[in-house]
Amino acid sequence: MLEPSPTTTQVLRRLPSRINAALFLTYLPGLFMLLILLLGIVFVLLNSSTYQWPGGSLIKGEATARYEKQFNEQLAFKESFISTWGIIDYALFKQGRDGVLTGTEGWFFTSEEFTYYADEATALAEKLAYIVQVRDELAAQGIDLVITLVPAKARVYPEYLGRFPMPDYVQARYDLELAALEEAGIKTVDLRPALLKAKSEGQVFFKTDTHWTPLGAKTAAQALAQDLEARGFALPFGESSFATEEAGMMKLEGDLMKFLPLGRLKAQLSPVSEQLPVLSTAQTNLGLFADNSRPVTLVGTSYSADERWNFVGALKESLGMNVLNAALVGRGEVKPMQDYLASDNPVVNKPNLVIWQLSERGFPMPINEEYP
Amino acid sequence: MVFSTHLFLFVFLPLFLAVYYLLPFKARSAWILFASYAFYGWWRVDFLGLFFAVTLWSFIWGKRIASAPTQAIAKRALIIGMIGNFASLGYFKYFNFGLENLNAILQVLGSRPISLWQVILPIGISFYVFQAVSYLIDVYRKDVEAADNFWDFSAFIALFPQLIAGPILRYKDLVDQFKSRSHTMEKFSEGSMRFMMGFCKKVLIADAISPVVDLTLFHATPTMADAWLGAFVYTLQIFFDFSGYSDMAIGLGLMLGFRFKENFNHPYISRSIGEFWRRWHMSLSGWLREYLYYPLGGNRHGQYRTYFNAATVMILIGIWHGADWTFVIYGCIHSALVIRERHWIYTGRWKERPAIIGIASTMFFVILARVLFVSPDIFTAINVYKGILGFYGLGLSSFVAWQISNFQIFMIVFATVFVYAAPAWLKLLDSHKQKSQLQHSFLVLMPLFVLAIAKLSAQAFSPFLYFNF
Incomplete structure (x- = not known):
């Protein structure tokens, strides 16, 4: 039996929607492209950097290259796009930008700890030569030098590395550095045993930051003080007393989180929110005739310089003596010492001992590649 | 300029399209030409001179080929036109390589190396020179009439979508589209x-x-x-x-x-490798097949001549990609592989x-x-x-x-x-x-x-x- 033909009205009713749907889907990519181009040029025209033409030769393409660089850097919507991609990267692929390794259970590690140096032995020898030179320079002024090496966070918490097991060339790195220093006759303090032991008492490194926690800093300071005392350094151990007070908690903006550009979803997607106590250390036996000398000077990196970890406070407390902090943030391993030696500090304060805090991850970095 | 940049996507392309669609059809080739020169000149303005020279040279010799009274004169005009184009490609692409090798030989012979200037490789030169040469050959073969409108021809050579990395277009494929083409939303x-x-x-x-x-x-x-x-x-x-x-x-x-x-x-x-070259960079392999392999005789002159012809094409494909021994060897390896396949076909050893x-x-x-x-x-x-x-x-x-x-x-x-x-x-x-x-x-x-x-x-x-x- 023949099916009844649809009426003209039925056909007309169906036809426009079908045609419209088909046409719409056919035209959609073109309309979408026009929309993108339109939005793009509107944003660009509203951006003042679009109209800034840099100097340089147009003939040889210098000016255009500069213009494009400046144009890309100052795009109005650049940050939104970076965070869009950052969210996708982290939410779907559990990764951040180059520089961070995403471990398990909210732990992040800096890829600097895994950096491979093709000529690590040469870099190590170069740094060692500089350390020996510093040691001799200080010794000429009657000042002792002790090196303390902060182990890599990955070395202390390898159980959270996830799919990034420690590469073989990193596994022996701390031992090699220590051995090289001792062979050169440099007094060195190994912080690994103390930090590994203290893990059971609490977190010694932050999950989202490359640095140690105040507990880690305190543990390291105690281990250092015990080692110095055991070695019989002629220092006024315990002659002063210091106490550390806690004034509430503060939120930590972990430095590794900079590698996760999550934009507006930062709060929702951030793997973990970390806090730390606000600590301050003060001398408790400061009388009218108290000794204000500083027998120890601390030179080092952000592990020592950043007041949030209170490493120098813990060191004062553990040593029972005052410590001058000449550490610098963000200047690498060698520059803080170069600055210290170039200053009048060694002469004016004339310490008995300089503690030079270095880090396992920064040690193999060639001096000329360190931070400016 | 590069397609995958914000500048192209959000400045060049919208401005170009806006003006393009506002202009009447007759003015669009001129706009394409202008925009393509701006697109290329964004890299370096000075090399637009070379670009223009190749275009003008090919246009002039295309005319001469077409107006030659005899086939012999047309052939001479074709050869001159091709020499001019290949000379510019040879100089800008292979001069440094040639000099390096010459100096290496001189050093082996105990002579002092020659110290000359370094030549900058203009981007896209291999593409636009090949387009220009295909035009001259097509005119000579009477596959296409010589361009009578310099601006249309210049716009063909300069057409920015394919200017710096192909596909290698042929004038005969596009000439009609320059004269008439549809612009629809689809x-x-x-x-x-x-x-x-x-x-x-x-x-x-x-x-x-x-x-x-x-x-x-x-x-x-x-x-x-x-x-x-x-x-x-x-x-x-x-x-x-x-x-x-x-x-x-x-x-x-x-x-x-x-x-x-x-x-x-x-x-x-x-x-097979032969099939690979029929599927990869087809505009280049097609160009070489049409303008080199077939004129050399293709597979019509026996087994060994076919091997020679195929090997020549493959080695040229290698060298076209760059001036280094790595590319020469790359071409030789593909030559060997293609010859092996051809040999198996000739000897009946090739099995599906x-x-x-x-x-x-x-x-x-x-x-x-x-x-x-x-x-x-x-x-x-x-x-x-x-x-x-x-x-x-x-x-x-x-x-x-x-x-x-x-x-x-x-x-x-x-x-x-x-x-x-x-x-x-x-x-x-x-x-x-x-x-x-x-x-x-x-x-x-x-x-x-x-x-x-x-x-x-x-x-x-x-x-x-x-x-x-």
Whole structure:
């Protein structure tokens, strides 16, 4: 039996929607492209950097290259796009930008700890030569030098590395550095045993930051003080007393989180929110005739310089003596010492001992590649 | 200027299209020409002179060929026209290479090396010179009339969508489209889709996996796993990079109403090297087939002459890509492989193999030869081959494994699946039953395009590999 033909009205009713749907889907990519181009040029025209033409030769393409660089850097919507991609990267692929390794259970590690140096032995020898030179320079002024090496966070918490097991060339790195220093006759303090032991008492490194926690800093300071005392350094151990007070908690903006550009979803997607106590250390036996000398000077990196970890406070407390902090943030391993030696500090304060805090991850970095 | 930049996408392209569609048809070639010169001059204005000279030279000699009273005079005009074009290509592309080799020989002979200037390689020269030469030959063969409008001809040579990395267009294929072409929303939409596809291939895949190549191949002691992984990933990268560029070029052409010929046809499903070259960079292999292989006699003069002709084409393909011994050897290897296949065909030893064996064995040689393509010099290539053979150990180097990101692993797997699933997918799409539904699946490209723009912002500058050629 023949099916009844649809009426003209039925056909007309169906036809426009079908045609419209088909046409719409056919035209959609073109309309979408026009929309993108339109939005793009509107944003660009509203951006003042679009109209800034840099100097340089147009003939040889210098000016255009500069213009494009400046144009890309100052795009109005650049940050939104970076965070869009950052969210996708982290939410779907559990990764951040180059520089961070995403471990398990909210732990992040800096890829600097895994950096491979093709000529690590040469870099190590170069740094060692500089350390020996510093040691001799200080010794000429009657000042002792002790090196303390902060182990890599990955070395202390390898159980959270996830799919990034420690590469073989990193596994022996701390031992090699220590051995090289001792062979050169440099007094060195190994912080690994103390930090590994203290893990059971609490977190010694932050999950989202490359640095140690105040507990880690305190543990390291105690281990250092015990080692110095055991070695019989002629220092006024315990002659002063210091106490550390806690004034509430503060939120930590972990430095590794900079590698996760999550934009507006930062709060929702951030793997973990970390806090730390606000600590301050003060001398408790400061009388009218108290000794204000500083027998120890601390030179080092952000592990020592950043007041949030209170490493120098813990060191004062553990040593029972005052410590001058000449550490610098963000200047690498060698520059803080170069600055210290170039200053009048060694002469004016004339310490008995300089503690030079270095880090396992920064040690193999060639001096000329360190931070400016 | 590069397609996958914000400047192209948000300034050049919208301004160009706005003016293009506001102008009457007659004025559009002039606008294409102006915009294409601005597009090229963004790199360096001084090399526009060379570009213009090649165009003018080819236009003049095209006229002379066409107006020659005898075939002999036309031939002479063709030879002069070709010499001029190839001389500019030879000087700008191969001068440094020639000088380096001459100095190496002089040093061996105990003479002092010659110290001369360094020549800068103009981007896209291999493409536009080949286009110009094809025009002269086509005019000589009377396949096409000599251009009578200099601006249309200049716009053909300069046409910015294909200017710096092809596909290599032929005047005879486009001349009618310069005179008349349609501009419809369907065509614009099709072009937009194609552009988006190319953009995603370039930014989301090729750029993402590119660091894996440097990481695995270019260190002192690549292990067997490093070297094979690097060579394989490079094989994927160059396909997505170059075919992505071609997709963008074809898409932009469609937005302007032009239809360019395809440049790729799923090359990695080829079952022989001969088939590979019929599917990879088809505009180049087609050019060489038409303007070199057939004039040399093709396969019409016996077995050994055929081998010679095929080998000549393959070696020239190698050298066309760059002035280095790596490219010469690359061409020689492909010559040897093509001759081997031809010989098997001549001697009746060629047997149709199961697809999987044919594809795997072809890919094996393609990947091996890619090492020469990616290596900056012959010594690096030798070192990678040592890695491939296991001279430096078997497993992945420990500093390599952790540096390959999850996204890169995903993209390597995705790209591999894409390469082999795409032909089947397109076949399915072509079947009438599913057509309308499957066509709409391409709409997924739109959000991917936005993601690709986002990724572009998040990454540093990403030049195209084929600019070097």
